[in-house]
Amino acid sequence: MTCVTSKDGTSIGYQRAGAGPAVLLVGGGLDDGSENEALVPELARNFTVFNYARRGRGDSGDTLPYAVAREIEDIDALISEAGGSAHLFGASSGGALALEAAAAGLAVDRIAVYEVPYMDNDVAAEQWSEYVGRLTAALADGQRGDALELFMRLAGSSDEDIAGARASSFWPSLEALAPTLAYDAACLGDGRPPVTRLATITQPALVATGGIPDPQLGGLQPGFFDAAADAIAAALPTAERRIIEGQTHVADPKVLAGVLEQFFTP
Incomplete structure (x- = not known):
């Protein structure tokens, strides 16, 4: 690059x-x-x-x-x-x-x-607001894995999907990117x-x-x-x-x- x-x-x-x-x-x-x-x-x-x-x-x-x-x-x-x-x-x-x-x-x-x-719609916007609040708290506590899980659940991932992702070889690379979830949230504003x-x-x-x-x-x-x-x-x-x-x-x-x-x- x-x-x-x-x-x-x-x-x-x-x-x-x-x-x-x-x-x-x-x-x-x-x-x-x-x-x-x-x-x-x-x-x-x-x-x-x-x-x-x-x-x-x-x-x-x-x-x-x-x-x-x-x-x-x-x-x-x-x-x-x-x-x-x-x-x-x-x-x-x-x-x-x-x-x-x-x-x-x-x-x-x-x-x-x-x-x-x-x-x-209002329902989706309310869910988004709740997600952003919980994401902010997780990242502030250094809980990158929890932040990723919040993002996955927002998109509809199941417990099985999340457990599989956490056990995968690519999970550490996702955790490295987890802080940028807040950046994407900022780009979308109030949703x-x-x-x-x-x-x-x-x-x-x-x-x-x-x-x-x-x-x-x-x-x-x-x-x-x-x-x-x-x-x-x-x-x-x-x-x-x-x-x-x-x-x-x-x-x-x-x-x-x-x-x-x-x-x-x-």
């Missing part, structure tokens, strides 16, 4: 591949950039792709105290590295961060988001779509969801991501709402790349 220095001095690690217009990939929860790795070669045929590890993850540093504004500055530093402007693609909570970056006035050309987990800020985004935007519920996210209400996407699209001045048939929360990179290539090439 190559590194760029953000405004507060934090080193942000990124992978660069391909040639053409710049596309910056923004990962979601518990992702150190690995989740988008398979998307890089697919997009690199027509774009210069920047896949980075958000602060506190992978090869990137972390400067406390955390603020969403610092993550927006990280994206700004990467956009500068890309030549001064870039398309953005954000998956899951990374989509919320990408939208915040565009709303903050960064030099974003087009923006695409996939299955952003905003809440569209509701920030309609006032979204209304300031003038760039063309693609708001996408998959056509198949993800069995690993069975704790979410049916149609959760579709309802959130509908609310986002309604708030954005220039938005295209799309369902990518046959895809779950982690979309097939070849299929997703085809959709993004079409959208990023007007």
Whole structure:
């Protein structure tokens, strides 16, 4: 990985591949950039792709105290590295961060988001608030495993699923990323779509969801991501709402790349 220095001095690690217009990939929860790795070669045929590890993850540093504004500055530093402007693609909570970056006035050309987990009703928002409170307490006590368990239960993992994860070889790597769950929570705010800020985004935007519920996210209400996407699209001045048939929360990179290539090439 190559590194760029953000405004507060934090080193942000990124992978660069391909040639053409710049596309910056923004990962979601518990992702150190690995989740988008398979998307890089697919997009690199027509774009210069920047896949980075958000602060506190992978090869990137972390400067406390955390603020969403610092993550927006990280994206700004990467956009500068890309030549001064870039398309953005954000998956899951990374989509919320990408939208915040565009709303903050960064030099974003087009923006695409996939299955952003905003809440569209009072019940879900109340559950989110309870989760954030318990997550904050667990991390303050240094209970990273408990923080991960809270996140898994929010998504609907069973006791058996959690026990299996705790016994797995990848659990320590997840615990290393556990503090960043608070960062994703901050990006999502109170859980509701920030309609006032979204209304300031003038760039063309693609708001996408998959056509198949993800069995690993069975704790979410049916149609959760579709309802959130509908609310986002309604708030954005220039938005295209799309369902990518046959895809779950982690979309097939070849299929997703085809959709993004079409959208990023007007």
